[in-house]
Amino acid sequence: MKKVSIFVALACLLVSCKSTNYVPPVTSQMATPRKGQHVDLAMLREGRTLFVHRCIECHTLPVLWRYSTEDWPDIVDNMSHRASLKPAEREAIIAYILAVRFAEH
């Protein structure tokens, strides 16, 4: 009985962790111009790739709605040196995160 309880608890933990999509795929809707800024799909795809490769070198990926759209650029800026991000790569990650946030609304 105890073993079953542990197994059920672990299964619940995995399901709760997995049910959130931490890195949604890039869609054409995400490239919709906003505030006069054009974001191309290639940049968003590059941002997503970098996000899943570089950021997990130190920590797991947070759900993107945990921080506000105003906070994200500073958060990525603060960690860009540690993640060895070049300016264009940093911009691509920020663009991807903000595009996901805007697409959710």
Add this chain to the structure above:
Amino acid sequence: MKCTLRVGIFVAAILSALPSFGGARHFTFLYEANTSAPGSLELENWVTWRHATGAGRFDQVDFRHELEYGVTERFQASIYLADWFYETDPEHSGSTYSDTAIELIYNLTNPVVDPLGLSIYGELRAGDRLIELESKLISQKNFGPLILAYNATLESVWEGNDLAEREGEFSQALGASYEISPRISAGIELLHEFVFPEWHDTEKIRNFFVGPNVSYRHRNWFVTITALAQATDTQDEPDFQLRTIFGMGL
């Protein structure tokens, strides 16, 4: 003197131009599938204390000083500058240089977006009357803040005069690490070893270790600690081992 100074300035200039951190470890007896960012350089210092009681009691502290460099987005190379150890048992005590090694890791798939993150690992060690080859398959899956990792390792050792003594080992390790906050993780590691002296399995040597781990990271450094206790009863193997890895970006 001038030449030494020039070399020092040259090395310092190169190091300061490098873009820093290779990444933090969540485990110490397992590897994770992701590799270091291209151009990043990191120094890792490993300290492993092994303690055995009973008739063959001993205490041994192993040290490793490793430089890890991200070559491409998926490929990293490391040099173990020196592996050495200090040991004390009822008959003697002292420190001994063990070996120097190179390690290469190639990442195949990503643990977040792919069904399973996979990497392959190769290592060559050479020391005083010692040659060792090690290959590893590293798998990992991230479930949000939870990291699950599994390593399967095959090791071949030639040592002694004329490298006549041979030993093989297969080991598998399983680990789980839960990220409590972006800086702190805690979890568990299990290590299962199958030892083949002279590549034979007549002695049926099996070792099983299990214990908790904790990891802390901040800015360009991290420290990860694992304490493992032996769940089997193999003589000549430690009853307890404590490993600490301290890494910092250069």
